[in-house]
Amino acid sequence: xxxxxxxxxxxxxxxxxxxxxxxxxxxxxxxxxxxxxxxxxxxxxxxxxxxxxxxxxxxxxxxxxxxxxxxxxxxxxxxxxxxxxxxxxxxxxxxxxxxxxxxxxxxxxxxxxxxxxxxxxxxxxxxxxxxxxxxxxxxxxxxxxxxxxxxxxxxxxxxxxxxxxxxxxxxxxxxxxxxxxxxxxxxxxxxxxxxxxxxxxxxxxxxxxxxxxxxxxxxxxxxxxxxxxxxxxxxxxxxxxxxxxxxxxxxxxxxxxxxxxxxx
Amino acid sequence: xxxxxxxxxxxxxxxxxxxxxxxxxxxxxxxxxxxxxxxxxxxxxxxxxxxxxxxxxxxxxxxxxxxxxxxxxxxxxxxxxxxxxxxxxxxxxxxxxxxxxxxxxxxxxxxxxxxxxxxxxxxxxxxxxxxxxxxxxxxxxxxxxxxxxxxxxxxxxxxxxxxxxxxxxxxxxxxxxxxxxxxxxxxxxxxxxxxxxxxxxxxxxxxxxxxxxxxxxxxxxxxxxxxxxxxxxxxxxxxxxxxxxxxxxxxxxxxxxxxxxxxxxxxxxxxxxxxxxxxxxxxxxxxxxxxxxx
Ligand SMILES: Nc1ncnc2c1ncn2[C@@H]1O[C@H](COP(=O)(O)OP(=O)(O)O)[C@@H](O)[C@H]1O
Ligand SMILES: [Mg+2]
Numbered sequence: 001x002x003x004x005x006x007x008x009x010x011x012x013x014x015x016x017x018x019x020x021x022x023x024x025x026x027x028x029x030x031x032x033x034x035x036x037x038x039x040x041x042x043x044x045x046x047x048x049x050x051x052x053x054x055x056x057x058x059x060x061x062x063x064x065x066x067x068x069x070x071x072x073x074x075x076x077x078x079x080x081x082x083x084x085x086x087x088x089x090x091x092x093x094x095x096x097x098x099x100x101x102x103x104x105x106x107x108x109x110x111x112x113x114x115x116x117x118x119x120x121x122x123x124x125x126x127x128x129x130x131x132x133x134x135x136x137x138x139x140x141x142x143x144x145x146x147x148x149x150x151x152x153x154x155x156x157x158x159x160x161x162x163x164x165x166x167x168x169x170x171x172x173x174x175x176x177x178x179x180x181x182x183x184x185x186x187x188x189x190x191x192x193x194x195x196x197x198x199x200x201x202x203x204x205x206x207x208x209x210x211x212x213x214x215x216x217x218x219x220x221x222x223x224x225x226x227x228x229x230x231x232x233x234x235x236x237x238x239x240x241x242x243x244x245x246x247x248x249x250x251x252x253x254x255x256x257x258x259x260x261x262x263x264x
Numbered sequence: 265x266x267x268x269x270x271x272x273x274x275x276x277x278x279x280x281x282x283x284x285x286x287x288x289x290x291x292x293x294x295x296x297x298x299x300x301x302x303x304x305x306x307x308x309x310x311x312x313x314x315x316x317x318x319x320x321x322x323x324x325x326x327x328x329x330x331x332x333x334x335x336x337x338x339x340x341x342x343x344x345x346x347x348x349x350x351x352x353x354x355x356x357x358x359x360x361x362x363x364x365x366x367x368x369x370x371x372x373x374x375x376x377x378x379x380x381x382x383x384x385x386x387x388x389x390x391x392x393x394x395x396x397x398x399x400x401x402x403x404x405x406x407x408x409x410x411x412x413x414x415x416x417x418x419x420x421x422x423x424x425x426x427x428x429x430x431x432x433x434x435x436x437x438x439x440x441x442x443x444x445x446x447x448x449x450x451x452x453x454x455x456x457x458x459x460x461x462x463x464x465x466x467x468x469x470x471x472x473x474x475x476x477x478x479x480x481x482x483x484x485x486x487x488x489x490x491x492x493x494x495x496x497x498x499x500x501x502x503x504x505x506x507x508x509x510x511x512x513x514x515x516x517x518x519x520x521x522x523x524x525x526x527x528x529x530x531x532x533x534x535x536x537x538x539x540x541x542x543x544x545x546x547x548x549x550x551x552x553x554x555x556x557x558x
Binding site: 049051054056075076077079080081085086087088092093094095096097101102104105106108109112113116153154157 | 353425426427430431433434437438439440441442443444445446447448
């Protein structure tokens with residue numbers, strides 16, 4: 001199980017971005033972390049994966065535990081060794097390497113190129129399109145294929161917990177559905193635990209069992225996927241069901257009142 | 265016609281040696297994303313180490329070259345750890361300034377330790393001149409170019425076919441994404457500088473056996489720039505093509521134009537070529553254009 005307890009994070013020693021975040025992800029589950037732009041979702045993932053240090057971020061309070069061991073102040077390479085991998089926002093494939101070379105770098109922690117090669121079958125089985133394009137430069141793939149590659153790289157690292165940062169970003173709805181369905185299969189068949197960060201709450205809550213809503217560095221709401229889908233505020237702000245032509249943003253004036261209601 | 269072929273052959277051979285010089289530079293650009301302005305000075309240091317160790321080992325080339333390579337690995341790693349690692353999240357310009365400073369220090373310290381007289385470097389290659397249909401080739405240069413090609417080929421294989429080579433390319437493509445997959449980017453950077461040190465020792469030996477070793481050897485570093493900008497700063501194949509192009513242009517300018525203008529044109533010809541190429545292909549002939557999809 002992954003647990004965060006009262007995590008506070010600052011960037012550059014001044015900007016407090018996470019203001020006491022607590023959440024838990026049971027092994028074998030898919031948990032959604034929802035929130036608007038700038039809420040701190042990516043920061044939560046970087047806190048877990050150890051990538052915070054590279055951005056001058058620091059955990060000033062709180063605990064992060066995975067399978068009973070603290071991940072705090074652990075370098076990213078060791079976090080990966082423990083089976084926790086972040087799939088970065090914006091896909092971030094190695095553009096000048098081929099698809100297969102990208103996957104082999106994903107298998108870097110397996111210790112040898114031969115071991116990494118032997119692991120290629122798994123991502124190729126889930127993403128046959130990548131197999132077809134194995135010799136192509138990753139920079140030339142479509143956005144959807146790049147997202148598949150980014151997830152596959154994590155699979156190559158033999159991860160147990162995948163931290164997916166907005167995999168639906170900029171993709172057509174049909175592709176989002178395809179990719180999320182594969183994530184669900186990886187979860188069911190490979191036992192992959194997933195913490196799924198999304199602004200696309202609709203898609204995320206369809207495959208997640210549980211969800212959290214993050215706003216301005218705080219968890220303001222959590223519940224089962226059904227509960228969240230049934231919640232009027234989530235429906236209005238994230239599912240785009242606010243009524244004809246009036247899809248509102250979270251920065252709406254009414255937000256303040258609503259947040260008080262959640263917190264109260 | 266014979267003159268043309270003679271100049272062409274000379275240009276290609278010397279161009280391969282330029283490519284070897286550029287290889288060390290490319291290794292660092294690929295493996296740590298730093299533009300190393302001290303490459304010429306590293307070669308200078310490598311050349312002196314070989315020359316000194318040759319004297320100390322009774323002219324045993326293998327001991328001298330092996331020893332120089334070992335020392336240069338350490339020098340490379342020390343530069344990475346001591347100078348560049350503390351600057352890792354600083355702007356690229358700071359890193360570049362740091363490499364310029366390293367170059368200046370080496371250029372100042374080497375004559376203090378070893379003086380300024382030219383030392384010859386024993387060549388293991390056969391001496392004398394070969395002649396094919398009127399074209400003459402100095403054997404040491406021919407052999408030096410052949411070994412340089414082998415060396416460059418080995419590194420190209422290393423990049424494409426090994427776990428470390430792939431990781432180095434990944435780090436130069438996207439450092440954070442590499443870290444997210446568990447690549448220890450600091451270790452990769454140290455390896456890049458270490459292998460570049462090995463290359464510098466080998467280059468110092470090869471160039472030293474052709475030109476001799478003295479403090480001016482460091483000046484060939486300036487030619488790294490036309491070579492790598494022609495070829496792209498992070499492409500080994502590009503370094504080879506860029507090196508040969510620079511070698512040919514320099515040789516032709518020396519053979520045809522220097523007699524007319526009274527000498528010296530061969531020195532600026534590579535830089536002119538560089539200007540022209542930059543106007544046509546700003547990312548170099550082989551360099552990565554940032555891949556853009558629409
Ligand atoms: N490296 C950084 N340095 C300083 N501030 C940052 C950095 N990364 C993110 N922030 C700030 O932290 C806040 C949360 O960012 P982020 O975690 O990326 O949010 P989200 O992923 O939910 O869009 C934003 O206000 C952002 O400006
Ligand atoms: Mg984000």
